[in-house]
Amino acid sequence: MEHRKLRMGMIGGGSDAFIGAIHRIALNMDGLIELVCGALSHDAKIAKESGEMLFLPENRIYMSYDELFEKESKMPEDKRIDFVTIVTPNFVHFDPAIKALEHGFNVVVEKPMTFTLDEAKQLQKKVEETGLSLCLTHTYSGYPMVKQAKEMFSKNMFGKIRKIWVEYPQGWLSKLSEHEGNKQAAWRTDPKRSGKSGSMGDIGTHAAHLAEYISGLKITKLCADLNIMVEGRALDDDGNVLLRFDNGATGVLMASQVAAGEENALKIRIYGEKGGIEWAQHEPNTLLVKWLDKPAEIYRAGQPYLSDIAKHNCRTPGGHPEGYLEAFGNIYRNFALSLMAKMNGKKPTEAMLDYPTVDEGVRGMAFIDNVVASSQSDKKWTEFVV
16 A cells, blocks of 8 residues: 655646635645645746746646646656646636546646636546546635534425525726736636626626535526626626526525625525525624524534534534635645545545535536526526536
């Protein structure tokens, strides 16, 4: 049995990027993964400087992901990477992901998974063909109290689910920041780099994934209204969606990046026949559990009464704050443990396999397509087509 750290390459995430540093903190959290190479920017100067800052060997600082795949695949088995993490803008997700799989490397990729639904389906097919693993970093599903809520619904503690409210308001695009030198705003509001939707593609997909992840239900129909609130913007910065789920439950999803003064105020409430839950990212260690016939309960992270899966994803004793970075770390850890098990001929446990995969990536792209189609339609309901 091989006992070693997993070797990882990073595509994108240079010194001029935001999310690359977050990924590097997360993957280092459990000592299971080592960053050994990278194609960190399409700008050669930034790629080289970023690689040097991260102490990568000079011969493993690559100027393109094509070069990375070509040279890494020729390395001896005890040196080459096991997987790549792709942290580029949306339009540069598919090509490196498909090439990684073709070269025999597993993949971690930022969401939304691809630029189009067709690309997502091609990627799904390639994952099935190769038998390799793909992890999609829907960070919010990594929080322990989100997992506690999911477990309670999977055990039918609240009876049949009737109602789901999920909201994700931000305020950072309340001005035309893409014209004021904000690099993040520039690519996220550009249809050529971001895709056919702005707020719904960026944060609405997170809200939709969380609703399906916790409830265990699937969206079957939706009625969407997308808006451009800031004059001069090319993509939606605000939207509201009515939802119907496969068990008959109804839902409301709101995603807005023009909620001035809001940070990342993701919040979800789900109600069954006997009660429900409320969870907010601003207070992630708390899960409110509400009952029809008895007082509400407050569940807290790090406590012995939590489910095994929630405890598996808690990192500190109760009362010590855990947040976004730890949730990110949980996704990387679960992916790494499942990969290690597979590489050693063992079957990964349910806890190891608890990370978003290519299948959630396809549903995320389908959500974007269906929301845009619904917003452009004069029909009330649009069937959720994958």
